[in-house]
Amino acid sequence: MFLRATPRIVLPALVGLHLVVLLAGFFAPYDFASQNRMLPFAPPTRIHIIDSQGKLHARPFIYQWKATAEGVPQYKEDHSAVFPIRFFVSVPRYEIVGIVGFRWRLFGVETPARIFLLGSDAYGRDQLSRLLYGGQISLFAGPLATVISLSLGILLGATAGYYGSWIDEVLMRFAEVFLALPWLYLLFAVRAFLPMHAGPNQIFILLIVVIGVIGWARPARLIRGIALSAREREYVLAAKSFGASDAYILRRHILPQVSGVALTQAALLIPRYVLAEVTLSFLGLGVAEPAPSWGNMLAALQHYEIIGSYWWMSLPALALIPVFLAYYSLLAYYTVQDSSISEAIWKHREGFRPI
Amino acid sequence: MLGESGHYGGRLVISERTEPKTLNPLTALDGTSRDIIGLISADLIHINRSSLGTEAALAKSWEMSPDGRRYTLRLRRGVRFSDGHPFDADDVVFTFEAYLDERLHSPQRELLIISGKPLRVQKLDAYTVRFELPQPYAAAERLFDSIAILPCRLLKPLYKEGKLADAWGLNTPPEQIAGLGPFRVKEYVSGQRIVLESNPYYWKIDQHGNRLPYLREIVCLLISNPDAETMRFEAGETDVISRLSAAGYSTLEKYENARGFRLYDIGPGLEYDFLFFNVNDLVSRPLGSITYKQTWFRQLAFRRAISMAIDREAIVRLVYQGRARAMWSHVTPGNKLWVNQEIPTGLHDATGARGILRNAGFFWRSDGRLIDPARKPVEFSILHNAGNVQQMQMATMIQADLKEIGIEAHAVPLEFRSMLDRIFKTYEYEAAIMALADGDADPNVEMNVWVSDGGTHVWDLTPKRKLEPWQEEVDRLMNEQLVTLDYPSRKRLYDRVQRLIWENLPVICLVGPDILVGAKKRIGNFHPAILRNHTLWNSEQLFLRQIQ
Numbered sequence A: 001m002f003l004r005a006t007p008r009i010v011l012p013a014l015v016g017l018h019l020v021v022l023l024a025g026f027f028a029p030y031d032f033a034s035q036n037r038m039l040p041f042a043p044p045t046r047i048h049i050i051d052s053q054g055k056l057h058a059r060p061f062i063y064q065w066k067a068t069a070e071g072v073p074q075y076k077e078d079h080s081a082v083f084p085i086r087f088f089v090s091v092p093r094y095e096i097v098g099i100v101g102f103r104w105r106l107f108g109v110e111t112p113a114r115i116f117l118l119g120s121d122a123y124g125r126d127q128l129s130r131l132l133y134g135g136q137i138s139l140f141a142g143p144l145a146t147v148i149s150l151s152l153g154i155l156l157g158a159t160a161g162y163y164g165s166w167i168d169e170v171l172m173r174f175a176e177v178f179l180a181l182p183w184l185y186l187l188f189a190v191r192a193f194l195p196m197h198a199g200p201n202q203i204f205i206l207l208i209v210v211i212g213v214i215g216w217a218r219p220a221r222l223i224r225g226i227a228l229s230a231r232e233r234e235y236v237l238a239a240k241s242f243g244a245s246d247a248y249i250l251r252r253h254i255l256p257q258v259s260g261v262a263l264t265q266a267a268l269l270i271p272r273y274v275l276a277e278v279t280l281s282f283l284g285l286g287v288a289e290p291a292p293s294w295g296n297m298l299a300a301l302q303h304y305e306i307i308g309s310y311w312w313m314s315l316p317a318l319a320l321i322p323v324f325l326a327y328y329s330l331l332a333y334y335t336v337q338d339s340s341i342s343e344a345i346w347k348h349r350e351g352f353r354p355i
Numbered sequence B: 001m002l003g004e005s006g007h008y009g010g011r012l013v014i015s016e017r018t019e020p021k022t023l024n025p026l027t028a029l030d031g032t033s034r035d036i037i038g039l040i041s042a043d044l045i046h047i048n049r050s051s052l053g054t055e056a057a058l059a060k061s062w063e064m065s066p067d068g069r070r071y072t073l074r075l076r077r078g079v080r081f082s083d084g085h086p087f088d089a090d091d092v093v094f095t096f097e098a099y100l101d102e103r104l105h106s107p108q109r110e111l112l113i114i115s116g117k118p119l120r121v122q123k124l125d126a127y128t129v130r131f132e133l134p135q136p137y138a139a140a141e142r143l144f145d146s147i148a149i150l151p152c153r154l155l156k157p158l159y160k161e162g163k164l165a166d167a168w169g170l171n172t173p174p175e176q177i178a179g180l181g182p183f184r185v186k187e188y189v190s191g192q193r194i195v196l197e198s199n200p201y202y203w204k205i206d207q208h209g210n211r212l213p214y215l216r217e218i219v220c221l222l223i224s225n226p227d228a229e230t231m232r233f234e235a236g237e238t239d240v241i242s243r244l245s246a247a248g249y250s251t252l253e254k255y256e257n258a259r260g261f262r263l264y265d266i267g268p269g270l271e272y273d274f275l276f277f278n279v280n281d282l283v284s285r286p287l288g289s290i291t292y293k294q295t296w297f298r299q300l301a302f303r304r305a306i307s308m309a310i311d312r313e314a315i316v317r318l319v320y321q322g323r324a325r326a327m328w329s330h331v332t333p334g335n336k337l338w339v340n341q342e343i344p345t346g347l348h349d350a351t352g353a354r355g356i357l358r359n360a361g362f363f364w365r366s367d368g369r370l371i372d373p374a375r376k377p378v379e380f381s382i383l384h385n386a387g388n389v390q391q392m393q394m395a396t397m398i399q400a401d402l403k404e405i406g407i408e409a410h411a412v413p414l415e416f417r418s419m420l421d422r423i424f425k426t427y428e429y430e431a432a433i434m435a436l437a438d439g440d441a442d443p444n445v446e447m448n449v450w451v452s453d454g455g456t457h458v459w460d461l462t463p464k465r466k467l468e469p470w471q472e473e474v475d476r477l478m479n480e481q482l483v484t485l486d487y488p489s490r491k492r493l494y495d496r497v498q499r500l501i502w503e504n505l506p507v508i509c510l511v512g513p514d515i516l517v518g519a520k521k522r523i524g525n526f527h528p529a530i531l532r533n534h535t536l537w538n539s540e541q542l543f544l545r546q547i548q
Helices: A002-024 A125-162 A167-178 A184-191 A200-214 A217-228 A234-241 A246-282 A294-302 A304-309 A311-349 B032-039 B089-100 B141-143 B154-163 B226-234 B246-253 B290-298 B298-309 B314-318 B352-361 B389-403 B415-427 B443-450 B469-483 B487-504
Strands: A049-050 A056-067 A077-083 A086-096 A099-108 B011-016 B045-047 B053-054 B060-066 B072-075 B120-125 B128-132 B183-189 B193-198 B219-222 B261-268 B272-277 B324-326 B379-385 B408-414 B431-436 B509-519
Touching: A002 A125, A002 A311, A049 A077, A049 B487, A056 A125, A086 A200, A099 A200, A125 A167, A125 A200, A125 A217, A125 A246, A125 A294, A125 A311, A125 B272, A167 A217, A167 B045, A184 A200, A184 A246, A184 B314, A200 B089, A200 B389, A217 A246, A234 A246, A246 A294, A246 A311, A294 A304, A294 A311, A304 A311, A304 B226, A304 B246, A304 B298, B011 B183, B011 B226, B032 B183, B032 B193, B045 B141, B053 B379, B060 B141, B072 B089, B089 B128, B089 B154, B183 B415, B219 B431, B226 B246, B246 B509, B261 B324, B290 B298, B298 B389, B314 B389, B379 B389, B379 B415, B389 B408, B415 B431, B443 B487
Parallel strands: B011 B219, B379 B408, B379 B431
Antiparallel strands: A049 A056, A056 A077, A086 A099, B045 B053, B060 B072, B072 B128, B120 B128, B183 B193, B193 B219, B261 B509, B272 B431, B272 B509, B324 B509
16 A cells, blocks of 8 residues: 555655755855854854743744853854744845846845754854755765766676677676775775865766666676566567668567666665765765755764754754655655556556566 | 972873873883873973972082073982982983984984084093083073983993893883883873872972872873873862863863862963964975965965964853963963063954955955965865864864855864974965964073074974065074073063064964863962973972871
């Protein structure tokens, strides 16, 4: 029951999450790099409707954090003024994904108050805004790197499986080398060769390419197996005897069978690649400050005093859980449905249907 | 000097972050080795870590000739090495011979060479030695500090065989190591700990005539992770913690009373963090883009604008949680004898910085980016040590500050050794954040930083064709203070150096962090000091109070 409903629930949720992250500029109340140096490690702002005098307000409001100690970040609410939460606030022009200009943010409060729904970090930067902007890197690294891995895997796997002989030998031995190496260390090694000093966009592209290229071997092996068995089928032999070219047979008879494996591999690889990006950034090899990614946000937890004192700093780790859950439920669904999916695809096609 | 009189016995557990590399005083470079060697050896004249003045050690008295070039030292009689063999002038002569030997590459050798000529040592009798300096040298008695006196009987044979540089490694059996310090090596377990036991022949006594040290043993655990070091101190596994970070300090503060330890913030030490630009002469090197950016870096107005744009108070507050001092010249407020109190403290002023840049011909594009007079956007990278959290945070804050005035700065974390490689060898960097810490408060140890051909003149290490007038003046002043013997005149000269550095900003000083340490309350005579070793400098007097 649950399994059948999975894609109908999970897919829109995932698409929604990616959209929110893509439109981070609109949903985030602040820019990811804007520092509030009087408010380091401010706890999440509390939203009130009843003020300190017991009066009920129609519009939810917040109180400003006021530091109570010199040096050490400790705050209490300053009850002298209320700051109602406003929606669709107008802000100076910012760009969404570097293309579309925009002048509105979903919500905000009037200065000098700041709204930190998920608290602030060591420089007083809003964690929610950083989480959303950071998602642009962390969440999209997964699908984009998977596209690279799968394209390479399908291309090389199908070539190896279909042509066989020495091409197969060379490609598969090469794949085994990739499989035998522990991928994390391989990532470190490759990352070490790349330039240290580059803009966040370049680093993002580099990360995707590095992660994607390293992961080609496993899908390639699986796809090779399918191609290998498919080329011996009677309908392929028949097509060959009618004089069909290799390209035609690959396109018409072999690649369509690969879709099931490709989908399960995608559901498996995406979360793994999200984690790969988070790991690299966590270890300081990903995007550089001040650009956020979930990994470099979590890097702050490497310090004892932060993990012990400021719980909201670990929220990016919690954000990873639903993402993983969503992808792995899709994986479970596709694994069980693998055969029925390729069938479903074939239903809409005319002509031969493989047995 | 006189502390509370304690009682014997007990074991003190301390920690170090790295393993010592050697126990050989001649070749030790790293901090841990120097700390351990400090406990097992002694010098002729010692700098008191607390008062910063000199005091008699193995030399019970000394005299300077009127021209300041000849020092006669009278040695203590009846002193024995930790293996029971007596100490006399032969050991002193041998020690200085070894330290001055070029083949041994001792890091302290440089200090004993004065304007190209070595110090000369001569034995007058078994307990009197005379040192001759090639020229008058200010505060020359401070040179003797940390020159560990070596046992001639044990090491001379090795010296003759040419094996002295490799002597006293970590695997040398403890009975073959002998020193004049309050402790001696008992055991070393690779990667885990080094155990020192009290030296039964130690020469210092307390005010009641009892032989020091009081402690029976010092166990030094090797804990490489600073967080683990903090946690183990918190759990009571170690008795003393040196070099606490400000963040660690505030974490431990919560447990201060419950767990029976006390934390000490003894104010700024001698260390200072600074930002500097690469102004090395790169003509013969293929580093075109850096060469272009050097036209900005060489402009005083540019450096002044950067200095003004940096919010040092925010660095103190956020990075050090208030446990540091903002700095505008290079002598920390912790160095009370030498700091020039007249240096004005600047203010963070982005508008002022913009004004300076505008007057120098820079302007701003419509998107707020700063453009130089040749119409190129101003952009550079700042190297910092990836292993140093404070420097990483400083770089992030400076990045945000410079963005305010339209400068795009990229923070580039690098592993420490490859960062040093770029700064000292390849000159492949644009700007960098570094920290310098001195072993002594005296200006003489800063010679190699500020004199234009000094080895730590980090921002410009290449040979110079022409010096700027202020740099010529710094060279002259530093060399003059070196041969001036009275403190007030030296202070006047050094005050002027500080003012020149403040005016011309060859480096942009940022902050001087406080020295933060912690110790169990039951340790007696614990008086942390701003000079290293901050906590165990008076190890012979430390003792453990009995718990009632």
